[in-house]
Amino acid sequence: MSVNLPSHAQVVIVGGGVIGCSIAYHLTKLGWKDVVLLERKTLTCGTTWHAAGLVPQLRATYNMSMLAKYSTGLYESLEAETGQATGFKRNGSLTVATSMERMEELKHGASMARYCDFEVQVIEPEQAKEHWPLLNIDDLTGAVYLPGDGQTNPIDTTQALAKGAKMGGATIIEHCKVTDVFKENGKVTGVATEHGNISADYVVNCAGMWAREFGKLAGVNVPLHAAEHFYVVTEPMSDLGRNMPILRDPDGFNYYKEDAGKMLVGTFEPNAKPWGMDGIPDNFSFDELPEDYEHLEPYLEAAMHRIPSMGDVGLQVFFNGPESFTPDDRYHLGEAPELKNFFVAAGFNSVGIQSAGGAGKMLASWIVNGHAPTDLWDVDIRRNGKFQGNKNYLFDRTKEGLGLLYANHFPFRQYETARNVRKSILHDRLAAHGACFGEAAGWERANWFAPEGVTPEYEYSFGRQNWFEYNAAEHKAVRETVGLFDQTSFSKYLLQGPDACKVLNQICANNIDKPVDKITYTQWLNERGGIEADLTVTRIAEDQFLIVSGVETQTRDMDWLKKNIPADARAYASDVTSAYAVITLMGPNSRALISELTDADMSHAAFPFGSSREIDLAYAKVRASRLTYVGELGWELYVPTEFAPAVFDKIMEHGPTHGLKLCGYHTLNSLRMEKGYRHWGHDITDYDTPVEAGLTFAVSFKKPDGFIGKEALLKQQAEGVKKRLVQFLFEDPEPLCYHEEPIWRDGELVGRTTAGMFGHTLGATLAMGYVENEDGVTADWINAGSYEIEVAQKRYKVTANLGTFYDPENKKIRC
Incomplete structure (x- = not known):
């Protein structure tokens, strides 16, 4: 041709x-x-x-x-x-639940739908049958109907x-x-x-x-x-209405739609079949894959249970075609x-x-x-990380990924396939102490620790999960004695060269041109003032800077850094994530514990907050950085990877007399929520500015030569903002919230949450979220309102705070 x-x-x-x-x-x-x-x-x-x-x-x-x-x-x-x-029609959608847990998920979604300005109805099984007369409702607990959906x-x-x-x-x-x-x-x-x-x-x-x-x-x-994706089409069904809503029965892993007087039933089964492992044929076009009745049989049985009249008609089409899925x-x-x-x-x-x-x-x-x-x-x-392009990894994850579309999306749910991809060198030691691991960017990270005699496995729900009390004990240890976190999964970069300081000071909103061994908390901004990264910069030599950021932004942050180094600059960026393990010790007893293991002076006078230096600890040379993401006295210890196990063992040996407790990432989250510390990707993104996020304390407007985004921030400060990140404390100690819950002010919908977690020191759930007002958001406007947060269709009174509920004067971290 x-x-x-x-x-x-x-x-x-x-x-x-x-x-x-x-x-x-x-x-x-x-x-x-x-x-x-x-x-x-x-x-x-x-x-x-x-x-x-x-x-x-x-x-x-x-x-x-x-x-x-x-x-x-x-x-x-x-x-x-x-x-x-196009054949488009707005016939609505109906999603049914067969358990209280599934209904809770649907209610959470319905609350978010209201914030999205979608018409949504939470209905009883009998009402669901009015929309779908063929529906078997004997085992349903409820349903959600969205009239604006279509096909x-x-x-x-x-x-x-x-x-x-x-x-x-x-x-x-x-x-x-x-x-x-x-x-x-x-x-x-x-x-x-x-x-x-x-x-x-x-x-x-x-x-x-x-x-x-x-x-x-x-x-x-x-x-x-690619994975095989199945659907069947029945013979014509005389009692099937032509404008019935799309029906989803996620507990049965099936969806249903009317198709020219016939019923199409599609499946998102939990034991999916990856396809095309050796590549997709060049001539593949409008092709179908072989039928597999045995694989589909349980889901066809579920379909006939949900729609009993399907048992009276035959199947006209059994279709199997591939679709692509991501990790x-x-x-x-x-x-x-x-x-x-x-x-x-x-x-x-x-x-x-x-x-x-x-x-x-x-x-x-x-x-x-x-x-x-x-x-x-x-x-x-x-x-994405480079390892995620590995076809063996993708093959294994795809078995799970297709079915997760219809799984119950519990908070903190962890992937089960393609695990143990990236491990801290301390992984086996943490496992021996009862760690229950979660996965982030391929890293196995201890989320919580099970006490002796308890199996470290999740039992999911939308309420207090089985690790809640263990999280409380870890949380208390950090506040009262000392906790140890393995934060090896931090993304770590080295920028070095004669122009490193000049280049990095343009990229950073804060001033990083500080003496050697000083740490700067800063953001990287775009020209619109949006936050591209949230990180720390430590000057480890006149021409060398250690940059540390979150686990999931490793590729993104390096991309932003490299794109903003001028072509003629003498500055070179390297990813050194794997070079260092990070052992974090936090809590009022952290100084005493570290002091037993080093001859360095760890006093506040000699080692103030925001300082970093190399110290001898056990048999290793360790970079100790006095920082906190939990609101307590503490240090992040950057240990060359091969030395980390011995350092960990020595800390564990001396820890008991100081009340040391191993802590996981759920505890890190509950602690940082009490303190109101932001998390990039949830609380701050490239469409939130430091002015809106309450982070102007980390912006140096007067530093020489300015920085990327400075003009946008100055303009925003002069004109005022229309949204602002606020911390909230629930008055009722029972509800839990996570993110995307609607925020109400004086009975009007004004925003949604970005994060939520129970704060054990304060004895209640905390949330963060942006409130918006077209006429401007000021401290007076925020403080004048009465607030509620809607969780699964129920509103709860909350107290708003532009500051922090825990240690607002920062006495704990500067002692």
């Missing part, structure tokens, strides 16, 4: 599914006409064509829900704009987006496989195809199941793996950290249709304007 390729395009999009067509459509809406979409076969031929076409709006977070809401509105209007029918025809919707893109000036070329990616000086320059080459300013990887392999051509990590069931969006101007939109975990409109709009804006148009950390491709 002869294909007429342009020699150049401003943007080349690789992949003609609903995602690629949406990005092309939205780029033209922003005025970019020189857009070329290349599809190896024909539009929709990979995964889009066999999607179920569900378009729900409510997702796990507010930001993702807003993207889905946009998709719904877009699909509703596309036919009028393009003349191409669409995936092929027609994609064709409508493609037509809209072409109407806007884009070119779509089918039967043109991309075979290579060109790059120069760290920037993408074009692609090679089987019909010739195209130079390009931007390339977008929308290759679906092929995105991981296509990413490899560019040197870009795109962790995803955390969140799709990949954004500019690849490995290659400038190479963007990714892939790995949509069976929510590609509902996500395509919003994701396409966001990525198009990102390309045109050079930054994400809203907080997209949930799906930012920079959250």
Whole structure:
């Protein structure tokens, strides 16, 4: 087939599914006409064509829900704009629960839906049957109904987006496989195809199941793996209404929709079948995978239990088609950290249709304007580590990932597959002391410690879980004696060179040009004043700085650092995460304990807060940094990895006389919540500024030469803010909250929580969250209000505080 390729395009999009067509459509809406979409076969031929076409709006977070809401509105209007029918209809959705725990989850979601301004109804089983007369409600505990949800025809919707893109000036070329990616000086320059080459300013990887392999051509990590996804279609059912809502029965792992008078039943089973381990065939197009009745049998039985009349009809279609899944069931969006101007939109975990409109709009804006148009950390491709592109890791995680879409999303739920990927050198010692490990960015981290005779395993619920009292004991130890945390998973970077100080002082909002062995708490800001990173910087030599940040931002932070080092600067960044274990000792007895193990003077006068120096501890040379994330006296001990076990053993040997207790990350969280310390990715993101987040104490406005984002902050200070991060204390000691709960002020909805945890010292749950007011948010406005936080449809009175509820004068940390 002869294909007429342009020699150049401003943007080349690789992949003609609903995602690629949406990005092309939205780029033209922003005025970019020189857009070329290349599809190896024909539009929709990979995964889009066999999607179920569900378009729900409510997702796990507010930001993702807003993207889905946009998709719904877009699909509703596309036919009028393009003349191409989409098959979209707002027939609503109904999700049923068969347990109180599942109903609790649905109520949490319903509360967030209200904040998203979605019409939502929490209803009884009998009311659910009114919406779905075929429903067996004998074992239901309740349901949630969202009238604004809908469904669409995936092929027609994609064709409508493609037509809209072409109407806007884009070119779509089918039967043109991309075979290579060109790059120069760290920037993408074009692609090679089987019909010739195209130079390009931007390339977008929308290759679906092929995105991981296509990413490899560019040197870009795109962790995803295909899995078999099943659905069946019944013979015609005379009693099946044509406008019935989408039905979800997550406890049965099934969803149901009317399809031309027949019933389509799809499954998200917990024992999924990864597919394409050795690569996806080049000729794969509109193909189906082999049937597997034995695998699907339990879920078909569950379907006939939920819809008994299904037992009276036969199955007309048994479909098995592959879809791609990511390690955390969140799709990949954004500019690849490995290659400038190479963007990714892939790995949509069976929510590609509902996500395509919003994701396409966001990525198009990102390309045109050079930054994400809203907080997209949930799906930012920079959250991934290199190891997550390992196909063995992906194969094992995919077995679990598909089924997790319909699992009960309990707080603190941990992945069970692809574990023990990254271990602290202290892991086995912690395990011997009863550690129950969680996983973050592949790291096995002790979340809590079980006492002798107790199995260190989670028992999940939305209430007080089985580790609650153990967390209380750890929390008390840190407040009253001393606790030990293994924080080896910190991301650690070294910036060195003659220009290191000058470069880093431009990137940091605070002044890091301090004497050697001084620590600076700071943020990295973008030009809009948004917080790109929250970290500490320690000057360890005149031309060397140790930068420490969170576990999940390792790739992201290094990307930001490297992008902001001028090409001619004599400054070089290295990731030294694996070089050091970090043993943290916190609590009023920490000084006495460390002093037994070193001849260094650990007194406040000799070793004040914010200081860092190398000391002899046991047989090792250790960098001790006097910091805190818990609001107590303490030190972070940076120990060369090979020395850490001996240092740990020596601390444990001397610890009992000081009341030492091993502590986990749940305790770190409960302690920091009492103190009101922020957590990047939850409480602060690139769309929150230090002014809004109450962090201007970590900004040095008067330092020479300024810093990135200074002008935006000064403007915001002058004009005032419309949102502000506030800490809340529940008056009732019983409820627990986690995040995304609505915040009410004087009976009006004004915000949502970013984090929540029970504070054992204060004896109640604490939360943080942003309150908003179009006319401005001041301290007087905040203090004048009466507040409630809504948890699972019930409102609880809370006390608001712009400061901190625990040790507001910081006496504990400066003693």
